[in-house]
Amino acid sequence: MNDIALQKNIFSTRNLRKFYQSTQTFALRDVSLDVPEGEFLGIRGPSGSGKSTLLYLLAGLLTPTSGEIYFKGWPLERLRNKAVYRRINIGFVFQDFYLYPRFTVLENMLFSCLRRFIVPAAIIKKAEAQLEYLHILKKKNVPVEVLSAGERQRACIARALLYEPQCILADEPTGNLDSENARNIMEVLQKINKERGTAILLVTHDEMVSGYAHRIVRIIDGSLHSC
Amino acid sequence: MNILHFFIKDVFRKKTRAFLTICGISVGVCVCILMLGIGESIKNSFKDVYGKRQIDIVVQEKDQLSILLSKLDAGIATEIKKLPSVVDVSAALLYIHKIKASAVPVFGWEPDSFLFDDTELLQGRRPIVDKKEAIVGEALGRSLKKDNTNQIKIKGVTFNVVGVFKSTSPFEQYAAALPLSDLQAAIHEAGKASFINVRLKPEYRIETMMENITRELEIKFPFIAAMRADAFIAEKTQFIVVGEQFSFLVGLITIIAVALGLANTMVASAFEKRKFLAILLALGWQKIEIAALFVFEALIVAIIGGAIGIFLGFKGTGYIFGLTSIQAFVPALNVVFVLKIVGMILGSAVVAAILPIWMTLNSDPVETIRSE
Numbered sequence: 001m002n003d004i005a006l007q008k009n010i011f012s013t014r015n016l017r018k019f020y021q022s023t024q025t026f027a028l029r030d031v032s033l034d035v036p037e038g039e040f041l042g043i044r045g046p047s048g049s050g051k052s053t054l055l056y057l058l059a060g061l062l063t064p065t066s067g068e069i070y071f072k073g074w075p076l077e078r079l080r081n082k083a084v085y086r087r088i089n090i091g092f093v094f095q096d097f098y099l100y101p102r103f104t105v106l107e108n109m110l111f112s113c114l115r116r117f118i119v120p121a122a123i124i125k126k127a128e129a130q131l132e133y134l135h136i137l138k139k140k141n142v143p144v145e146v147l148s149a150g151e152r153q154r155a156c157i158a159r160a161l162l163y164e165p166q167c168i169l170a171d172e173p174t175g176n177l178d179s180e181n182a183r184n185i186m187e188v189l190q191k192i193n194k195e196r197g198t199a200i201l202l203v204t205h206d207e208m209v210s211g212y213a214h215r216i217v218r219i220i221d222g223s224l225h226s227c
Numbered sequence: 228m229n230i231l232h233f234f235i236k237d238v239f240r241k242k243t244r245a246f247l248t249i250c251g252i253s254v255g256v257c258v259c260i261l262m263l264g265i266g267e268s269i270k271n272s273f274k275d276v277y278g279k280r281q282i283d284i285v286v287q288e289k290d291q292l293s294i295l296l297s298k299l300d301a302g303i304a305t306e307i308k309k310l311p312s313v314v315d316v317s318a319a320l321l322y323i324h325k326i327k328a329s330a331v332p333v334f335g336w337e338p339d340s341f342l343f344d345d346t347e348l349l350q351g352r353r354p355i356v357d358k359k360e361a362i363v364g365e366a367l368g369r370s371l372k373k374d375n376t377n378q379i380k381i382k383g384v385t386f387n388v389v390g391v392f393k394s395t396s397p398f399e400q401y402a403a404a405l406p407l408s409d410l411q412a413a414i415h416e417a418g419k420a421s422f423i424n425v426r427l428k429p430e431y432r433i434e435t436m437m438e439n440i441t442r443e444l445e446i447k448f449p450f451i452a453a454m455r456a457d458a459f460i461a462e463k464t465q466f467i468v469v470g471e472q473f474s475f476l477v478g479l480i481t482i483i484a485v486a487l488g489l490a491n492t493m494v495a496s497a498f499e500k501r502k503f504l505a506i507l508l509a510l511g512w513q514k515i516e517i518a519a520l521f522v523f524e525a526l527i528v529a530i531i532g533g534a535i536g537i538f539l540g541f542k543g544t545g546y547i548f549g550l551t552s553i554q555a556f557v558p559a560l561n562v563v564f565v566l567k568i569v570g571m572i573l574g575s576a577v578v579a580a581i582l583p584i585w586m587t588l589n590s591d592p593v594e595t596i597r598s599e
Contacts, residue, residue: 056593061509087511094596098506102240103233110228112510114520118229159510 009070010167010199011035011058016067018053018222027053029222030067037072037166038197040190042213044204050222051203055169058201059090072166087112091160091198095172097152099144105131105155106140109162123162130158134188150181157188167199168192174206186212230523238527241496248492249532252572255485256536259568261544262474262481267564270471272396277456279395280345283432284425284441285459289452294421295321301407301420303448304337312431312440317342318420320410324381324403331367332402333381335410341426346404351390356406362390366400379403384413425453485532486575490582493525497583504584505592514588521584522577529576533569540568 016031027050035041045051056062057069060082069076071089079085086092099108109127113119131137134154144152153173160168170189174182190212193200202209210216218225238245277285286307288297304318319342320335336342338356346362354360361379363371368391371377377388386405394400411417431440434455441453454462497504507517 052597053593059509061593081513083508083511083513083516085511086509090511092506092509094506098502098596100503103236107228107233107236111233111507112512114230114233114516116230124228163511 008036009034010037010072012070014068016057016069017065018057018062019065026222031224033224035199035201038199039215040193040200040213042202042204042209042216043219044216045219049219051219052171055171055201055203059086059169088163089166091165091168093156093160093168093170093173095175097156099152099155101145102143104141104143105136108144108155109159112162127162130161134158149177150184153177153185154188170200170202172204174204182208234523234527238524244492245528248489248528251488252485252529252532253535253539255481256533256568256572257539258481259478260537260540262478264540264564266471266474269397273460275395277460280341281426282424282456283427283437284453285456286423286425286444286451286453289450295323297421299420299423299451301418304423307423307425312427313425314428315341315426317424318407319422319424320407320416320419321421322410322414332398333410334402334404335407336404338406347393349391349393354389354405356408359384359386359409360389361386361403361405362392363388363403364394364400365391367403381413482571482575486579489525489529489576490579493580494583497587501587501595504587505595508592517588518584522580525576525580526573529572533572537565537568
């Protein structure tokens with residue numbers, strides 16, 4: 001595949017391998033994957049198959065043992081500052097929410113702005129706009145531990161959306177939710193994908209994802225299989 | 228909304244832990260100030276007393292280690308005054324008197340001397356010769372007032388307190404002063420003085436000239452030892468310097484203990500927040516930014532604890548000592564000294580924060596996020 005083709009993809013991987021020294025296991029074996037911009041990709045597979053490893057590799061939190069990762073045609077290994085890459089381009093949504101207890105929903109969103117002494121009013125406005133988009137603006141001053149699981153996951157998605165990333169990496173976002181809340185969250189992610197064109201890579205065990213994703217791939221024992 | 232709002236909220240998220248850490252730092256800083264500050268206070272007060280009174284040379288008995296044991300003929304003062312370089316002299320007798328469990332310095336000063344002239348009276352008047360009258364330092368005055376008495380008894384002779392004087396010296400704050408002849412009579416040391424303070428004419432206040440004058444005095448009066456006032460202070464405060472070194476060591480150990488306590492808190496905090504810190508990495512924070520966040524947290528705790536400790540060190544101990552007979556020995560509030568303490572606290576906070584955060588940030592963030 002040539003460079004122009006790579007640039008049309010938000011992510012591309014070529015022969016990606018990840019070997020964990022600590023467990024002496026291959027989490028990923030020769031994974032080659034193209035994710036076009038604006039795609040909603042579902043990644044399924046059993047526990048320990050390497051799904052989350054793929055997400056963390058794409059985010060630059062892990063370094064591949066071999067193979068290449070491209071973000072919009074740009075090799076990830078050549079990025080000098082992966083933290084800035086993550087901050088600008090990627091939104092993370094986790095199964096366990098990872099919201100900071102005792103802090104309000106808005107404060108949790110603004111944590112990522114603490115590099116500046118004063119959080120700019122424009123960013124607060126932006127954060128409120130995301131909360132409104134996700135219908136939890138009323139809860140902005142509520143400590144996160146008071147929220148329901150569904151509301152917490154919405155707060156987590158709102159945090160991921162703060163910098164309007166080009167891609168959301170969601171690691172089992174419905175794993176801790178009941179079926180109704182899980183459906184709601186999937187609808188929210190689908191809405192973001194459709195209305196904003198944000199690419200979504202969603203790792204899940206859940207069969208339900210098929211109804212929302214454009215495409216599903218499976219990872220079994222570290223190897224990628226198309227469905 | 229600013230960064231401090233987040234930091235302070237984060238620190239006080241665990242109220243008990245924050246409270247106990249701040250208490251630990253406060254006590255440590257308070258101890259440091261006590262250990263180092265009191266010695267500093269005594270030394271400064273000596274300098275202050277001699278400096279303010281413009282004393283250039285101090286004369287005492289030759290080969291006498293302690294000024295308390297020094298005995299001179301007070302009449303030498305008149306002889307010294309005749310020297311062309313001398314502008315004024317004042318003989319003084321020192322006696323240590325016991326009031327309850329405390330040692331109270333009692334000074335006998337010549338009635339018309341500059342020692343009385345330069346003493347600032349807060350209330351009352353100067354004692355009159357042969358009337359069995361005395362003035363007392365502020366701290367001793369308070370102590371006597373507490374005991375509901377207006378008299379001090381020296382070797383069976385009762386002296387009425389007729390005035391209270393102000394002094395920057397902790398020794399003088401808890402001291403009494405009376406006319407020289409009255410003290411000589413009371414302690415049966417007629418015609419004696421412990422030391423003689425000499426003021427030189429301004430043109431003779433040059434180190435080499437003063438050295439020459441001290442030598443001249445020692446030649447003229449072979450049984451005396453004459454010293455420049457600054458050398459005299461250095462000699463008399465030598466015990467403080469030794470004590471100060473010991474205090475510095477204890478202070479240093481205390482600060483290390485404070486830093487270890489703070490480090491312990493920061494280790495607990497880093498362990499508790501390890502997932503959150505890994506999430507921050509995933510959200511696009513750089514390691515250096517997370518380290519700064521953590522250092523700021525430690526600094527906030529250290530600053531609050533340090534501020535309370537400094538307040539307790541200077542004001543609290545002053546109040547506690549005020550209730551006792553050692554009330555005069557409160558630490559001196561000295562800007563350089565406070566800055567040293569603040570520097571030590573902040574430095575220890577940074578060190579205490581860096582180690583745990585370094586350990587946390589060097590662990591695999593993905594492993595941390597995945598761990599139960």
